[in-house]
Amino acid sequence: MVSLRDIAVEAGVSEMTVSNVVHNRGRVGEAKRRKVMELVRNMGYRPNRAARSIRYQRFDAAGLLLSTDLGRSYLPNPLLSGIHDSLAARSMHLVLSRLPDEQLSSPLIVPSLLEELTVDGLLINYTHAIPKPLIEMIQKHSLPAVWINANHRYDCVRPDDFGLAAKATKYLVELGHRRIALADLGVGRDQMEGMHYSRHERVEGYRQTMAELGLSGRIIQPETLRQTSAELLAWAVGQFSGLDRPTATIMQGGYRETHAVLEELKLKVPDDMSMVFFGETQKNWGRHHLTMASVDEAKLGSEAVDMLIGKINGPRDPVPSLVLPIGHIVPGETCRPLS
Amino acid sequence: MVSLRDIAVEAGVSEMTVSNVVHNRGRVGEAKRRKVMELVRNMGYRPNRAARSIRYQRFDAAGLLLSTDLGRSYLPNPLLSGIHDSLAARSMHLVLSRLPDEQLSSPLIVPSLLEELTVDGLLINYTHAIPKPLIEMIQKHSLPAVWINANHRYDCVRPDDFGLAAKATKYLVELGHRRIALADLGVGRDQMEGMHYSRHERVEGYRQTMAELGLSGRIIQPETLRQTSAELLAWAVGQFSGLDRPTATIMQGGYRETHAVLEELKLKVPDDMSMVFFGETQKNWGRHHLTMASVDEAKLGSEAVDMLIGKINGPRDPVPSLVLPIGHIVPGETCRPLS
DNA sequence: ATGAAAGCGCTAACAA
DNA sequence: TTGTTAGCGCTTTCAT
Numbered sequence: 001m002v003s004l005r006d007i008a009v010e011a012g013v014s015e016m017t018v019s020n021v022v023h024n025r026g027r028v029g030e031a032k033r034r035k036v037m038e039l040v041r042n043m044g045y046r047p048n049r050a051a052r053s054i055r056y057q058r059f060d061a062a063g064l065l066l067s068t069d070l071g072r073s074y075l076p077n078p079l080l081s082g083i084h085d086s087l088a089a090r091s092m093h094l095v096l097s098r099l100p101d102e103q104l105s106s107p108l109i110v111p112s113l114l115e116e117l118t119v120d121g122l123l124i125n126y127t128h129a130i131p132k133p134l135i136e137m138i139q140k141h142s143l144p145a146v147w148i149n150a151n152h153r154y155d156c157v158r159p160d161d162f163g164l165a166a167k168a169t170k171y172l173v174e175l176g177h178r179r180i181a182l183a184d185l186g187v188g189r190d191q192m193e194g195m196h197y198s199r200h201e202r203v204e205g206y207r208q209t210m211a212e213l214g215l216s217g218r219i220i221q222p223e224t225l226r227q228t229s230a231e232l233l234a235w236a237v238g239q240f241s242g243l244d245r246p247t248a249t250i251m252q253g254g255y256r257e258t259h260a261v262l263e264e265l266k267l268k269v270p271d272d273m274s275m276v277f278f279g280e281t282q283k284n285w286g287r288h289h290l291t292m293a294s295v296d297e298a299k300l301g302s303e304a305v306d307m308l309i310g311k312i313n314g315p316r317d318p319v320p321s322l323v324l325p326i327g328h329i330v331p332g333e334t335c336r337p338l339s
Numbered sequence: 340m341v342s343l344r345d346i347a348v349e350a351g352v353s354e355m356t357v358s359n360v361v362h363n364r365g366r367v368g369e370a371k372r373r374k375v376m377e378l379v380r381n382m383g384y385r386p387n388r389a390a391r392s393i394r395y396q397r398f399d400a401a402g403l404l405l406s407t408d409l410g411r412s413y414l415p416n417p418l419l420s421g422i423h424d425s426l427a428a429r430s431m432h433l434v435l436s437r438l439p440d441e442q443l444s445s446p447l448i449v450p451s452l453l454e455e456l457t458v459d460g461l462l463i464n465y466t467h468a469i470p471k472p473l474i475e476m477i478q479k480h481s482l483p484a485v486w487i488n489a490n491h492r493y494d495c496v497r498p499d500d501f502g503l504a505a506k507a508t509k510y511l512v513e514l515g516h517r518r519i520a521l522a523d524l525g526v527g528r529d530q531m532e533g534m535h536y537s538r539h540e541r542v543e544g545y546r547q548t549m550a551e552l553g554l555s556g557r558i559i560q561p562e563t564l565r566q567t568s569a570e571l572l573a574w575a576v577g578q579f580s581g582l583d584r585p586t587a588t589i590m591q592g593g594y595r596e597t598h599a600v601l602e603e604l605k606l607k608v609p610d611d612m613s614m615v616f617f618g619e620t621q622k623n624w625g626r627h628h629l630t631m632a633s634v635d636e637a638k639l640g641s642e643a644v645d646m647l648i649g650k651i652n653g654p655r656d657p658v659p660s661l662v663l664p665i666g667h668i669v670p671g672e673t674c675r676p677l678s
Numbered sequence: 679a680t681g682a683a684a685g686c687g688c689t690a691a692c693a694a
Numbered sequence: 695t696t697g698t699t700a701g702c703g704c705t706t707t708c709a710t
Contacts, residue, residue: 014681049457050392051703054686096433118388259626287598390687393702
């Protein structure tokens with residue numbers, strides 16, 4: 001690999017001169033400048049980032065630590081873009097890391113990003129339970145860290161899931177709906193305890209908004225999933241039928257099951273049932289674009305980077321968490337005014 | 340930040356001794372070893388990767404270069420996992436990079452991963468057109484690079500899309516189907532030219548397999564999308580109806596449109612129509628799990644890493660591309676035997 | 679305008 | 695078993 005020295009020797013100048021030319025720094029005579037420039041191009045010189053890191057005591061890089069679930073990490077592409085571009089704007093790199101599967105339970109093993117000095121700070125996107133040892137490790141190393149999608153009082157950046165559910169509810173109310181349900185046929189009520197905080201926040205956002213508007217909320221979620229699929233279906237069919245059946249539903253989960261229920265009841269979307277989806281997984285409901293309550297994940301990522309940069313450059317003390325109003329309704333084809 | 344020197348001074352030993360202790364290298368007396376270990380823990384020493392990189396002339400990191408489309412990158416999580424874990428097994432890091440949007444057309448600007456020495460090699464995942472200047476830049480710098488999902492003769496790793504489509508076709512034939520179509524209502528025939536090679540490969544895989552089996556293939560794809568949505572629908576309805584209508588369809592694209600057509604014709608999946616999907620975007624067709632022809636992207640990633648490591652450690656000459664048989668049919672609920 | 683020296687954190691090679 | 699030396703690529707400081 002070509003180093004400054006190589007260019008300097010070839011050009012018959014000092015390393016400093018080459019460095020100055022490459023970075024448009026200092027004053028260099030026109031003749032030398034041209035000669036050096038040419039050699040830099042021809043010999044394919046590129047500055048060595050590791051050397052720079054050592055000098056500046058700075059890596060100009062941030063790490064992104066991912067949780068894993070069943071061996072796969074969750075990283076939405078818009079979030080990645082937001083983080084990457086925000087870092088790139090500061091000439092910083094993004095280093096990705098996750099824990100190999102076996103390590104999730106083992107408290108002793110630690111991601112290599114924490115074992116070595118490689119990055120100036122860490123973004124942590126844990127959609128599931130955050131291992132205690134990880135938190136302690138980070139505190140001990142006093143490595144600047146920002147948590148994404150977590151709900152601690154400090155050092156977190158997260159979307160306002162409560163507000164998002166509230167928006168979805170109000171959206172349906174504005175369309176004239178009154179009997180609005182929130183459905184989650186994918187998870188039993190008895191499993192909710194360990195779930196990600198956003199699930200709870202959304203339920204609360206829905207519940208409180210309904211209450212504020214003087215409407216009675218109904219959360220359609222099975223007590224447990226241990227029953228057979230047919231039993232679940234039969235139960236859910238009951239929930240969605242009758243004279244006072246919901247005319248609109250906010251979908252938290254269990255798309256397939258809900259599909260089956262509505263098919264059984266011959267309820268068409270959006271004619272007989274309006275639906276709003278939290279925009280994460282799929283895009284269509286049959287032939288219809290989804291009406292989504294979705295989060296601007298790119299913004300989430302860039303805000304996280306901003307907070308991290310602040311902690312890298314300034315004091316490393318805990319910073320109050322940020323709850324961002326970055327959720328909004330994206331109109332689609334699965335809702336219509338109640339006639 | 341704590342360095343070897345800090346520990347050495349504190350312990351009253353040489354830096355080498357500390358280094359040896361930290362890496363279980365060389366022979367160190369038990370007393371000193373313990374003392375050093377304790378200080379390392381208490382003072383929170385972690386080796387500086389940049390310093391190591393300089394010494395070893397190696398970064399122990401690979402870059403992953405992503406293409407962008409409408410401002411977002413495409414990076415399937417399984418692919419990411421495959422790449423990451425394969426690198427981690429070699430104690431290597433993964434650095435992510437993509438071109439900011441404006442740069443896609445501009446030939447002058449280059450991702451910072453190429454402007455600086457930061458990684459030992461590059462994985463390139465360009466799902467769309469690969470910019471010429473990028474290729475030249477890489478060749479000029481003789482930076483080891485492996486292309487993922489591209490179809491050059493050398494230095495590529497890609498799934499066997501042809502074979503995957505063949506598998507999907509045979510799967511349906513084994514279920515008794517004979518009138519099997521391949522549908523792509525999402526893209527006009529006149530747009531196919533610039534499309535990713537895999538789209539063409541899949542069409543070819545389907546076409547040739549049908550021919551080999553003595554069956555007549557039919558590719559249901561509009562000449563152009565410039566017609567109105569209603570016109571397209573009317574045309575497609577014609578394609579899917581009649582006495583010799585397809586009993587099974589391989590879905591290349593245009594899910595929503597196809598949904599609309601089948602609904603119009605009152606054709607139920609899977610009772611009246613079996614469907615196989617290339618497993619990338621969605622997961623269900625209404626209430627049914629998709630039957631998918633999907634690629635083991637994790638394997639794709641790890642194979643790409645293997646190839647890259649080979650080029651980093653060995654000769655950098657071009658290596659014949661790898662076409663991997665990593666596609667398979669994942670049974671779901673959208674197919675059934677023809678009765 | 680240009681260059682020499684020193685040092686960032688680390689380790690291979692050698693000396694003691 | 696332990697320590698010293700030298701040098702990886704770079705830049706800040708200071709001298710010329």
